Amino acid sequence: MGTFWMPEGASTMSGEVDSLFYLVYWISVVIFIGVVAAMAYFAIKYRRTRESYVPPIVHENRFLEAAMIFIPLILTMVVFTFGFKTYLKMNIAPPTAYTIEAVASQWKWDFTYPNGKQVTGELHVPEGKPVKVHSTSMDVLHSFFIPQFRVKQDVVPNRYSSVWFQATKVDSFDVFCTEYCGTSHSGMLAKVIVHKPEDFEAWLNAGDDRPLDVQGESLFKANSCNTCHSIDGSRIVGPTFKGLFGSSRTFADGTTRTADEDYLRQSIMQPGSEIVESYPNVMPASYGTTLRPDDVTKIIEYIKTLK
Numbered sequence: 001m002g003t004f005w006m007p008e009g010a011s012t013m014s015g016e017v018d019s020l021f022y023l024v025y026w027i028s029v030v031i032f033i034g035v036v037a038a039m040a041y042f043a044i045k046y047r048r049t050r051e052s053y054v055p056p057i058v059h060e061n062r063f064l065e066a067a068m069i070f071i072p073l074i075l076t077m078v079v080f081t082f083g084f085k086t087y088l089k090m091n092i093a094p095p096t097a098y099t100i101e102a103v104a105s106q107w108k109w110d111f112t113y114p115n116g117k118q119v120t121g122e123l124h125v126p127e128g129k130p131v132k133v134h135s136t137s138m139d140v141l142h143s144f145f146i147p148q149f150r151v152k153q154d155v156v157p158n159r160y161s162s163v164w165f166q167a168t169k170v171d172s173f174d175v176f177c178t179e180y181c182g183t184s185h186s187g188m189l190a191k192v193i194v195h196k197p198e199d200f201e202a203w204l205n206a207g208d209d210r211p212l213d214v215q216g217e218s219l220f221k222a223n224s225c226n227t228c229h230s231i232d233g234s235r236i237v238g239p240t241f242k243g244l245f246g247s248s249r250t251f252a253d254g255t256t257r258t259a260d261e262d263y264l265r266q267s268i269m270q271p272g273s274e275i276v277e278s279y280p281n282v283m284p285a286s287y288g289t290t291l292r293p294d295d296v297t298k299i300i301e302y303i304k305t306l307k
């Protein structure tokens with residue numbers, strides 16, 4: 001069960017991490033209550049009762065001083081010992097772990113499977129098997145965090161980092177970016193979807209036979225386009241997609257153009273090339289390298305349906 005402090009655990013690591021957390025938590029609670037109670041007691045007992053009162057000189061107490069050194073030392077060594085053991089376990093993936101490649105970019109997660117299958121915004125994994133997520137970043141610092149698995153790992157440009165876990169429940173869980181990475185950091189979400197091993201194999205080997213615009217809608221969400229572009233006509237960071245296709249666009253330099261397929265493709269691949277009037281030039285150019293050409297087509301097909 002989840003608690004006030006932690007969501008319900010769903011990996012083999014969560015029990016150990018929670019035990020450590022609650023060990024430190026309860027030690028802190030006991031020390032906090034002890035310190036506050038002693039402080040209140042002494043404040044009352046040794047309060048100044050007369051104007052002329054001068055307190056006696058207090059000499060050192062070797063026993064108290066030794067206790068103040070050794071009790072915290074023992075407590076910190078206990079926490080360190082358990083913490084270091086868990087740290088090693090978390091950082092060294094079992095050699096049999098199933099490896100999935102992850103690439104972070106502003107503001108999405110792309111996952112590539114050993115058979116070449118690529119998915120954006122959804123990490124599919126088998127239940128009960130160690131999975132290693134081997135990751136890097138296209139642009140800035142990001143951080144890969146699955147709260148219910150109790151794993152978190154910084155994802156850094158120009159270098160690889162990895163994290164591993166073994167899911168214990170068939171369900172879907174949230175993945176957060178937990179390193180501030182720009183305007184849509186809070187929208188840089190993904191789902192980890194845990195399948196039964198045989199269902200995972202089936203998923204891994206299946207193609208996507210949904211209509212292009214429906215696939216486009218999934219890509220629209222998976223790529224976090226929705227954090228800057230509404231589909232209901234409201235204004236957020238960028239222009240709405242509602243009624244976009246076929247409309248006349250006016251740009252910052254006063255020129256106009258009809259929003260046809262070529263315009264939409266150009267706006268995704270080279271977002272800075274034409275800036276719509278009254279909007280900031282903030283869309284990252286990374287979509288031009290991370291979106292595959294057929295993904296761009298699917299997103300355009302989806303935009304066409306938003307009348």
Ligand code: CUA
Nearest residue numbers: 142177181185
């Ligand atoms: Cu990526 Cu925050």
